[in-house]
Amino acid sequence: MSTADVRLVSARRLIAAPVDAVFALAPGDRPLVSAGDSVVLGAPIAERLRDPRLDEMEIPTAALPHPGGRWVGLPRRGDEQGPGGEYVFDWHGRWRVATGDIADAVESPFAGIVRSVRPGTGITIRAAGRGIRGVVALGGPTRGRLQAGAEGELRSGGLDVGSAGTILVVGSRVDAETLTRARAMGVCGVVVAGLSSKERRDFIASEARQRAALHRLPPFAVLVLDGATRRPLAGAVQAVLAALVGREVAIVTDPPTLVFDLPSLVIPDPPIDLVRIRAGSLAGREGRFVRAIGPRRFAGGVHLEAGIVHLPDGTTAAVPLGDLERFI
């Protein structure tokens, strides 16, 4: 195998480090941390208004109001904490203040250092640890103990209450019903190779309905590692996930990443010639890249740059280079 040849295959990073996760804020949300702060696992980093509204108020100049600044109102009675809000803009001497009656705490799902805080926009925290990048994450930031789930497709009947508090690794695919049931049973998150558009849409709609309810939702996230069609998890990723089983991990949505803080975990580099076929009739299979063979004619009369891949069953196949990926 030529090293130069294998570099013609698109590379995908197996482990991402560092991980700078963004926690979005809206006007009125109250950051509880400042840039440079060190946060521990589960530390509250912000208060998010559940139903924000814009109130019009006359604010004395002595209060030094400015857009993005915090407004604190008078307590309704006794030693109670007064209502809070955020100055948005001043119009004709009256300030518009974003405020709300109920605020939910946003907790950091990992330990790290706050990189930046922009009220109304977001908080960026650099995680103390590494991560596995996915293609999309649905839901909100969450954490839990990693547990290996079904190898193929996880069905709702395959869930049990013993998985409460865990992040489940599902092999190839999961449906919306299973995700909804998992959330209801106290599962904190699901890691899956593929999530189809229909299941994705159904799950998002279910989330929206839950959020419309008055009670606070437990944190739950779905991390999709590969795409929208059914295919098994990549072997290199499976190996890392297997090493993380039983350990505390987190899912963040921006960027979609599974974060883990295990400095002692040694993750060996995947073999340089290990490639994975991500599309076509051999999608999901892995093998050893032998060599690039230049343009070759494929079904439909298309000429594509191709490479020879040696598969574990002893066969070889000519595969378009575009259908291959390798981990670095």
Add this chain to the structure above:
Amino acid sequence: MPAGADVEAIISVLGDRAATADRSLAAALELRPGTANNLPRLEVASHPPRTMAVVAASERALGPLVATASRSGWRTVSGSAESIDPLAMTTLLLDAAVSCVLVGASDPPAADERRALGELAALVAAAAGRRGDMTVVLSGGMSEHLTDFGDIATRAGEVLLGPAAKRGAPGGPLADLLVELALPPNDARRALGAGAVALAEILDRRVDVVEVGFDAGTRASAAPGVAGGTPSLDLAVVPSAALAPIDPDDSVVDRVGLWSTWGADRHRLRDRLRELRLAPWADTVGDGVTLRMAAARAALGRLKEWTPEWNDRPPADLIVATGGAWAVAPAPAVALALVDVLRRPGAGQYALDHSRILAPLGSIPDADERRAMIADLIDDILAPLGTVVTPAGLHAGRSAGSLVVHGTDGSTRLDLMPGGLALIDLPPGTSAVAEFKFRDSVRLGARGRHFAIDVTGGLGGLVVDLRDVPLKLPDRSDLRGELLESWQTAIVTGRDM
């Protein structure tokens, strides 16, 4: 070579191939196997579009602003004081993805805008104060509120004044300003405009370049200067006309479904579009080619919708297709895709920038050097697809007339039957005169019955497109798929339909 591969490895392999294929040229360039990586490089890249928040006092004023921004290289999010409340608008402006805000009003502001303009300016100024890095463009009547933004010299992000957006004409000075802001100097799509101008000057023809790429679609219209004057260029970059949008909504999926011969349901189609977005170079055989062509046609449709001003222009003499969307399609099928979607009565030559080198050449900073380079390579950079003649106003059900093609090897006569494609083999490098005699008056540039048109050959030859303008497709997906497939087969195999 797939995107995502190591650039050094690609250069090495291509250099070695070039050295083997043309030894004399390699010797002249002192190019030996393994030395291509040491050659001087010209690098150009298309950049992902950034997001612009477009806000206005009224929905009526918002429409032209969104139309202008959306064809000027920006992804847009928008809202007016009529449609969203100030809190939602502030949330929109403070979104981390937003890097520029366009706030506009008619010039002078209309009655329905005046009452809300002051509050809107205060809201945007407050948000801009919190996001010092955000660029602000005040358009039309909004310029009067510049003082609300305080000392603009101390801001990191610029505050710029622009002209008002015009309803029904999304191009113009405001679009030019937004394109300048959107595209970095070394951007491939910006360079595509310069490349189109150079091509127009060299060929002394009106040239349209149509690109469908991963992140956007581009339309560049260039014309040579008249009597030594400066050449003209209109450049539209439409992020929503990308091959596979980030989040394909129902309208995107349905449009792809309309052009698909694959017969997949909406969910499966959406899955495949998501996969296409994630790995655009994967799955390029079999169904993958069909899906890609359907997605490319859908993207062309969106490109056409966001550039309505192109409809009022005389047809270009040469239409050049470029972009990754066409990389795996048979060359004549590319011309058919353009003709299917950007349908206009008239005649034009079609060509394919098969190696996608027009943008890199357009990025050469010096105009004279750029022209010299393109002139030197003109025979190699464009693959001629042929000439397409599209008459409009034909009556279905009977012969529309006849065509005689006078070539160097004699004449070919053809009866013109409306509803299909008539194909005449005209190889690349040949030319002929096509003499049309229609039974009734038709539109073919001008209205008339007799036309004589100079045509040139190409991989698809001479194509007389006798289908409806605009194209009418059956509602039933199976019939539609069969029809699309038959046209595709006809153009690729060269048999009449």
